[in-house]
Amino acid sequence: MSIIRSLTLLLIALVSLWSLPASAQDDDPGKALLANLAEAPASNVEEAINAIVSSGDPRARGWLEAYGNNRLSRIKDTGQVVVVLNNRGRDWEIANPLTGENMGDMSRRELDRVAINNAIRGQLEGILAMLDLNAADPHVREASAQDMMGKVDASLVEPLEARLELEENANVRNRIEEALAIYRVGEGDIEAVDVLAGSLHPRARAALNQAVRSDDPVLAKKAGQALGTIEQKLKLNRAAETLYFGLSLGSVLVLAAIGLAITFGVMGVINMAHGELIMLGAYTTWGMQQLLPGQPGLALILSIPAGFLVAATAGIIIERSVIQYLKGRPLETLLATFGISLILQQLVRTVISPQNRTVVTPDWMSGSLVINDALSLTLNRMYVLGFALVVFAALMLIMRKTRLGLEVRAVTQNRNMARSMGIRATRVDIMTFALGSGVAGLAGVALSQLTNVGPNLGQNYIIDSFMVVVFGGVGNLWGTLIAGLSLGTINQLLEPWAGAVLAKIIVLVFIILFIQKRPKGLFPQKGRAAEG
Amino acid sequence: MAVSQNWLLRPFQERSTQIFLGVLFAALVVVTFLHLFMPQDSALHVSAYTVTLLGKYLCYALLAVAVDLVWGYLGILSLGHGAFFALGGYAMGMYLMRQIGDRGTYGDPILPDFMVFLNWGELPWYWLGFDMAWFAFIMVLLAPGILALVFGFLAFRSRVTGVYLSIITQALTFALMLAFFRNEMGFGGNNGLTDFRDILGFNLRTDATRLGLFIATGIALAIGYVICRAIVASKLGRVSIACRDAEARTRFLGYRVERVQLFVFVVSAMLAGVAGALYVPQVGIINPSEFSPLFSIEIVVWVALGGRATLYGAVIGAILVNYAKTVFTGVMPDAWLFMLGGLFVLVTVFLPKGIAGLLKKRQKQPQTQEATA
Structure with a gap:
């Protein structure tokens, strides 16, 4: 059988x-x-x-x-x-x-x-990296050389040196040299320490730390010095990173507050629904992406005008239906607009969902810009920072150089006088409020790339926004920019030793105390504008 | 009517105060009677649950009176009175926490459960003394009072008023909320203080204690109301109204505006603290959500609905809104925020004088001069 x-x-x-x-x-x-x-x-x-x-x-x-x-x-x-x-x-x-x-x-x-067997598998890693070192794409070569750092053994030294001879790309050369130097420092080669002195790669630091503990006093001393240099460089890089995150947080604050600087700062209208206008902008981005599936980038770009229009329209409706009847009664305006903010939040909860929605980040905005081994800047934050500055510049132009800006300033300084000069004050009110609200929508579009889009999005920003505007000096756009960026940076500086929540509390208390000292903010308005 | 020279007796000669106190005491008596003497199955019987609910409304009413004192008679729109309310509540909560003793889950005679859970070695210094009722009750007044004193001193001295003051009071309560959410603060973090057992030796879970707390709240409301009326009717109250209507002018007339503001603000904060302290044993928990800016701003809308600068309007508004909240969050929870939001808008746009304003219009005879404010 x-x-x-x-x-x-x-x-x-x-x-x-x-x-x-x-x-x-x-x-x-x-x-x-x-x-x-x-x-x-x-x-x-x-x-x-x-x-x-x-x-x-x-x-x-x-x-x-x-x-x-x-x-x-x-x-x-x-x-x-x-x-x-x-x-x-x-x-x-x-x-x-x-x-x-x-x-x-x-x-x-x-x-x-x-x-x-495991011995072979261990070697295989290095061998594969060697193979990648022969790749045509210099990025692949660099990545593989980086992978090799700390993994070089005796068998790889020779092929690596051979490769180094052939290599033309400077970055790849540096990487290979560092990889070899890590091995050589491990073997007690004093010369190799010099190569590592400039490296920020953690493996290079690990190798030097080993060397400091070596029996050879010369090597240990030299490695110690190299480590000192690296520490210095790292500190600088960390400072740069904190600054970047601070500016990024600041740009978010600026974006959230700049629309308020128009409606509250320039017009004097307390709009507690400002945060919800930001939320509408963020939801517009989400809606756009639902309409254009598979094209998050295009949807995001289209959301910029769309978010502006949606929020501006909402702003006009709020102005016409409520705020215009409460002129000159700021506390009542505050309450009424707070009511509107509750209604808008609940509206989103009922119509869309109480859960957070995900907004896709397009490819060209994800990833990060690698400066060196210790510092890489996330791209989406960079775009938001740039966007904030562009929005700020555009608003500045509108307020300074256009007829609308002139009329707005005239109406806020002396409404009756402006009207007798033929300015249609009511129209100016509507336009200004729409502008401020629209900018809030733009902020929402940008924020959708950084945070969760949910019904509570606006609430998280409303107090911060008011703080920024008041801190910067009401009616002063430059003040808002500087206040936003500096508060963001202060917050980030405090975070490492205080923690996120405590940092925020400290900043809030700081502003509360600051307002006692200078009730008109960092840059108070002077001259006639101050009297309004 | 001959006006008494004694400022404390003066309120009792006002018609509105007489009516208010009459209605309040009648309500207390009726509820007590219906709770104690009506059989359980009778339609008229008021359950212990309802008694506690009414007690909660009365706490809110006292809080609203405190807000009306500063907003209606001083012109300061405080968006942070929830903070004073919560501080009073925490002071009471700490006392109740210490009263649990070794009956907690972990059975530690001194440390509250959450501290054992977080591996705290010993009681933080600011918890010391809270095992004594008198100390805790003084702290109920002092904790919010001192915060109001420091905050008010800084703010009024530098003449921060109007919208700015509103916004920084909101920032204050927001900052406190963030702080109390932290476990490191030693106030129970997210969960707050709860699982209370006794107050002054009475078991909190018995109906008799609940009724007692309800009556105590009613009396506190009556006293708070009379204090506010007395302040308003006094000379200080007149100056305070002057500050509200024309701050600069009052200052030029030689009055120390900031002192008046500070006094009224601190009294109001203490009343809010008492309201919080009575609230905590009735609902059985205090957590950082009482610090949320939304709660503080809700208080303002109770006052706005009831009618600013009337005091009794604040009571009406607080009870009405909270009754509506109880009903609607039960029946259709989604609709409640729409209603609350709509209430904010409608009251400010169409009913600037609130329900009290409507009542007065009916009578065509203003009871107090402040009605024109």
Whole structure:
């Protein structure tokens, strides 16, 4: 029985060998290389790997990676080496390593894993990195050189030096030199310390820390000095990072407050629903992205005018329906607009959802700008910072250079006089309020990239916004900019030792005390404008 | 009517005060009677739950009176009175917490449960003394009073008024809310103080104690109301109204405006603290959400709805709005914020004098001169 069965199997195997699409694949040198690897006894595996590496075959990386991940198998019957794509369940999906073509599913019982031991796997990492060092793309080369830092061993020194000779890209050269220097410092090479002295990479620091504890006093001293230099540099970089985050937080504050600087600062209207106008802008971005699925970038750009219009329209409705009847009664305006903010929040909760919505960040805004090993700046924050400055500049232009700006200033200084000069004060009120509200919408569009978009979004910013405007000096756009940026920076500076919440409390208390000292803010209005 | 020279007796000669006190005491007596002497299954029986609910409304009413004192008669729109209310509540909560003794989950005779949970070694210094009722009750007045004194001293001295003052009072309560949310503060963080057992030796969970607290709240409201009326009717009250209507002019007439403002503000804060202290044993919990700016601004709308500068209007507004809140958050919770928001808008736009203003218009005879304010 068993003899018959084995015979049948043999027959099937023979037939299947015949039926294989022969020719091209048989001539492929890769086939021999892989077979060599698969069949090599443990002592010869290294040799087989080296053969693959030195072949210069572009597919070598894929093979070795699969090998390292236990994904390289042999079909028991044919001896063909395959790559396992999916090893879940009984039937595994396999592919031809030579052509990359998918060979469908095969029962895992018919596959035989190409064995690998841990020693080999450890070496494989370095070997793979070496392979990447030969890649055409300098970014891949740099990344792989970076991966090698701290992983260089005696066997890699020679190929790395050879590579260094060939390398033309300065960044990659630096990386390779640092990787070699880390190894050499570990071996007690004093010269190599100089190479690491400028490096901010954590592995370089780790190597130097090791060296400080070495028995060689000269090496230890030199390493200590190098570490000192690195510490200095790190401190600078950390300061730069804090400043960046501070400015970023500040730009958010500026964006949130700048619309309020128009409605509250210039017009004197207390709009507690300002935060909800920001929220409307953020929801507009979300809505745009729902309308244009798959194109988050385009949707985001379109949201800028859309967010402005939505919030401005809401602002006009609020102004016409409530605020105009409460002229000259600021405390009542405060209460009424607070009521509006409650209604808007609940409206969003009822119509859309009480849960937060996700707004997608387009590709060109995600990721970060890497300055060096210790400092990388997130792109979305950078865009928001730039956006805040652009919005600020545009508002400045409108208030200073356009007829609307002139009329706004005239009406706020002396309403009756302005009216007798032929300015339609009511129209100016509407336009100004719409402008301030629209800017709040723009803030919402920008904020949707940084925080969660939810019904409470506006509430989180309303107190901060008022603080910024009051701190900067009511009616002064420059004051708002400087107040926003400086409060953001102060907050970030306090955060490391006080924690986020306490930092915020300290800033709030600081502003409360500051207002006692200078009730008109940092930059009080002077002259006639101050009397209004 | 002959006006008494004694400033404390003067309020009792006012018709509005007589009516208010009459209605309040009648309500206390009726509720007590219906609770104690009506059989459980009778439709007229007032359950212990309802008694506590009414007690809660009366606390809010006292808080609203305190806000009306500063807003209606001093012209200061405080958006931070919730902070004084909560501080009074925390002072009471700390006392009740210490009264639990070793009956807590962890059975520590001194440390409250949350401190054991957070591995605190010993009681922080500011908790000392709160095991004594008299000390705690003094702190109920002092904690909000001192905060109001310091804050008011700084603000009034530098003449921060109007909208600016409103916004920084809001910032104050917001900052306190953030602070009390922190576990490191030693006030129970997010969860606040709860699981109370006894007050002055009476079990908080019995109906008799609840009724007692309700009556105590009613009496506190009556006393608070009379104090406010007395202040308003006194010379100081006249100056305070003058400050409200024309601050600069009053100053030029030689009055020390900031002293008047400070006095009234501190009294108001203490009344708010008492309201908070009576509130905590009735609802059984105090947590940082009482500091939220929304709560503080809600108080203002009670006063606005009832009618500013009438005091009794504040009581009416507080009870009406909170009754509506109880009903609507139960029936359709989504609609409540719409209603509250709508209330803010409608009252300010269409009903600037509130319900009290409507009542007066009916009578066509102003009861107090402040009605014109």
